[in-house]
Amino acid sequence: MNPTDDKAGLGRAETLEVLARCDRGRLAALAEAILPAVESTAPVEVLQNRTGLVMLPMRDTVKLVDFHLGEVLVAEAHLRHGAAQGYGMRSGRDLEAAMGMAVVDLALALGIETDRIAAFLARENEALKAADTLRMRQVEATRVEMETF
């Protein structure tokens, strides 16, 4: 587990998921702010920054066969900094947001600006959770008890 994950109270996968779903404007602002510190130690090499497709399989619930539901458009960014790497992938075609995710991920790998990133992750995680909670409270309001007369 990355040390910064502990500061935000998130595991590694959760950290990446918050970065993949958080507000793109705030993510871009954070990445821009921490990039000089990342680049100050060594040059950052862009290995990939592109859009592409992720095929999404699903498991049939009747015969338990995996099949392809279809493809999801994603934006991907992959950075290298010495032995460290940063990676971003977000659904959609926002290359800048994917790059922002990769920059933050690289900073985490390098241990740079960890407090600032942890605070960002905590705020964004709360916002995402709050949106999910509100939606599921609305969904819960539609629960029914079926009666047979």
Added chain:
Amino acid sequence: MAYVATRGGEQAIEQAERLFRADLAPFDRSRVDEIRRAMPYLIDRIMGEASLYDPDLAALALAQTGGELYEATLLLRAWRTTQPRIAIAQPVLQDELLVQRRISAAFKDIPGGQILGPTLDYAHRILDTAVLEGAAHAPPPVDPAPRPAPQRQPSLADWERTEGLVASPAHSPVAPDDIPDLTRDPLLIPAPRAHRLQALARAETGGVLALGYSAMRGYGSAHPTVNELRLAEAEIRVAHPDGTVFSCGRARVSQAEVAAKGGDQIELGFAATFGWNEVKVIAAATLDLNSDGAAPGSATEEEFYLYHTESVEASGFCIHFKMPHYVTFQSALDAMRGASGEPAGEGADHKIGASL
């Protein structure tokens, strides 16, 4: 084989395209955003049939084609071919779906309960014409429950298996790269189940409904009851280069199981698609349910419904008939004349087909 050139057509063709686009008027990003915001179910339908999940692109395709759905689907299918496949995600499992609607017509008390979610099932269908007089269409807001519903719901089919009501097949793990893929391999009959379900996932909604409806009305062997219907979001789980599996986003999906009595157990049919499109998945699951043992040439025969619900192929074949067929049709006329003893060829054009 003979071909006919459209003489002097280049300018006319260009003007025809300009006329089509002029009727739609110039547009920019704001129209795309408004379509996406206002018509999520249309966006869902297009994404399902295009087999490409991206609401922005689907809204753009609708804007660019003026809502001509077959053209929009074709645009998206064509655009998709310009993109590399970066990865294959982890398979979506039913009990990991983030569920917003989940009902059963077969059992009223199901593990996790029944949740209507967003639906017009019990609504009056009344057109709000006051909007045309300047009033706002402003339905009352939802009163949220004090506590949220669980995002994940248990599988009804799994409960039925524990009760011995449905068969318990073993899952045979398949490497992601080895899952049969219609975008890489042709559809062959009999189709692997993975091909059948992928083809239904990307099938044209109206076609699936028509054939599924015929089975429901009695032209199939099994009458469906909705075992479980879900509208949900699926996490798109991919691997970071360091091996960590994470969700890079969510996709709206629909999933239906339909049930029918079969011997001493319940038989189930299954279908799923991108987007929230429950008519399509119920009809498609009905076709799946009725497939085994279907009469050759019937609407529920796998070959019949898979080949005839493929949107791009079906619409493309249909509209190709409006393209010039002068030579082949003239040949048919010549054959008619030959059969009736009339002279064939150019000299006969004044009689039949002179204006073709």
